[in-house]
Amino acid sequence: MSALYVVATPIGNLEDITIRALKVMRRVNLIACEDTRKTRILTSHYHIKTRLIAYHEYNKRKAADGIIANIKKGKDIALVSEAGTPLVSDPGSYLVRLCVEQSVKVIPIPGASSALSALSASGLDVARFTFVGFLPKKRGKRKKFLAKLKEEERVFIVFEPARSVEKLLEDVTEIFGNVKICYAKELTKIYEFIKTQDIEMLKDEIKNSPELLRGEITLLIEPLQ
Incomplete structure (x- = not known):
């Protein structure tokens, strides 16, 4: 039976790809990509010749219909995100939901x-932990969202663009106090940085090290117990 393969790809280091993922990407008829340019770097590195097609936030409805139609005709299709595991803060969930429904x-x-x-x-x-993903961009909405997490006892995971992480840390301090945070930047890449400390210490370190405000940021926030 033909299928949609939801394939996790590296988040930085190209060696973080499984043997199974490489086999699937070589065998399927098409690879649906959130960003074809980034996926082509991976496929070129591993000499994968499978044709890439675009599947992203702006074309997901039309593209999803075409992908499902192709699978029903007997083709196998792989879905990959820009990096990492699909459906974690990316448009893949729409396609998978349609597949399940059909x-x-x-x-x-x-x-x-x-x-x-x-x-x-x-x-x-x-x-125990809670995945939050990207917070609302507008500060008022973001603070309201964070306030709802104030009684949360589990560590929660947030993705935040580097350009706005300082404002986010200020909001977290205002709502949660001097909590402990793991600041993970550019995971698996050359300038990887992972450090866990009180938020006030983290804010001081960022002020003294502007390079920490570059790249992709994952924050783990531990509420006060």
Whole structure:
């Protein structure tokens, strides 16, 4: 039976790809990509010749219909995100939901995840955690959202663009106090930085090290117990 393969790809280091993922990407008829330019770097590195097609936030409805139609005609298609595991803060969830609703088989090919990578190296109590993803961009809405998490007892994971992370840290301080945070930047890449400390210490370190405000940021926030 033909299927949609949800394939995790590296979040930085190209060696963080599974043997199974490479086999699937070579075997399928098409690879649906959130960013074809970034996926082409990976496929070129591993000499994968499978044709790439675009599937992203702005074309997901039309593209999803075409992908499902192709699977029903007998083609196997892989879905990959810009980096990491698809459906974690990306448009892949729309396609997978349609597949499930239309009884199209979905097969997960697990692999790299920035959220789980940060968790594993944080040193926080991560027996239970909550994934939040990207917060609202407008500060008022973001603060209201954070306020709803104030009674949360689990570590929660946030993705934040580097350009706005200082404002986010100010909001977290205002609402939660001097909590402990794991600041994970550029995971698996050359300038990887992972450090867990009180938020006030983290803010001081960022002021003294502007390079920490570059790249992709994953924050793990541990509420006060």
